[in-house]
Amino acid sequence: MSRTRIKICGLTREADVDAAVAAGADAIGFVFYAKSPRHVTPQRAAELARRLPPFVTPVGLFVNASEAQLAEGLAALPNMLVQFHGDESPADCERPGRPFLRAARMEPGFDLLDFVQQYSNAQAILLDAHVDGYGGGGKVFDWSLIPRNVHSPVVLSGGLHAGNVAEGILRVRPWAVDVSSGVEEAKGLKDAALIRQFCDAVREADARIADLQT
Numbered sequence: 690m691s692r693t694r695i696k697i698c699g700l701t702r703e704a705d706v707d708a709a710v711a712a713g714a715d716a717i718g719f720v721f722y723a724k725s726p727r728h729v730t731p732q733r734a735a736e737l738a739r740r741l742p743p744f745v746t747p748v749g750l751f752v753n754a755s756e757a758q759l760a761e762g763l764a765a766l767p768n769m770l771v772q773f774h775g776d777e778s779p780a781d782c783e784r785p786g787r788p789f790l791r792a793a794r795m796e797p798g799f800d801l802l803d804f805v806q807q808y809s810n811a812q813a814i815l816l817d818a819h820v821d822g823y824g825g826g827g828k829v830f831d832w833s834l835i836p837r838n839v840h841s842p843v844v845l846s847g848g849l850h851a852g853n854v855a856e857g858i859l860r861v862r863p864w865a866v867d868v869s870s871g872v873e874e875a876k877g878l879k880d881a882a883l884i885r886q887f888c889d890a891v892r893e894a895d896a897r898i899a900d901l902q903t
């Protein structure tokens with residue numbers, strides 16, 4: 690049975706990291722964007738990441754960071770995957786020489802196939818709604834904007850929660866899903882029950898896909 694990977698983003702507290710791991714998250718995200726209510730310092734992220742067991746990946750989210758900010762984050766978390774969520778060019782994303790995800794801000798008229806070609810060195814393209822503040826807005830975009838022939842692993846995000854993630858997986862068949870607002874009690878504060886329900890809904894969608902394939 691194929692498994693949709695799960696990233697829980699915007700963690701700021703030990704208990705939330707533990708809840709994500711216990712629910713079966715594959716990756717957890719730390720937001721290094723000062724304007725975000727979920728912002729953590731690299732030192733705080735490193736402290737939180739020490740709780741992760743093997744095979745759960747820390748992801749560092751950056752928005753138009755300076756080279757110094759990027760270097761500080763990368764030094765604090767040497768094994769992290771980088772998520773570029775701003776206006777970074779392909780060269781900006783490739784310069785640090787680290788595996789990276791590139792966020793695409795989906796809206797009508799956006800040429801995703803061209804974007805995927807430009808960022809061909811990304812490990813995956815993360816699809817998010819086009820929102821003010823770059824992301825974390827809890828807004829779902831129109832999934833019919835995603836062309837069928839995207840030749841890159843896709844991470845579906847933007848306004849996902851336990852009530853809509855299964856439909857997103859069945860329609861888009863992404864490599865992974867990413868959630869922040871949909872598992873929160875308040876911005877930056879996760880809710881363990883919502884995380885658990887989200888992960889369970891992903892597993893149920895995977896089981897439905899397996900049924901469809903037999």
Ligand SMILES: O=C(O)c1ccccc1N[C@@H]1O[C@H](COP(=O)(O)O)[C@@H](O)[C@H]1O
Pocket residue numbers: 698699718720722725726727750752774815817822823824825826827828846847848849867868869870871
């Ligand atoms: O979480 C934030 O505050 C944030 C700020 C700037 C850019 C991206 C951000 N979060 C990412 O946005 C998407 C969608 O989040 P949501 O589930 O709709 O709240 C997700 O990839 C977060 O990692």
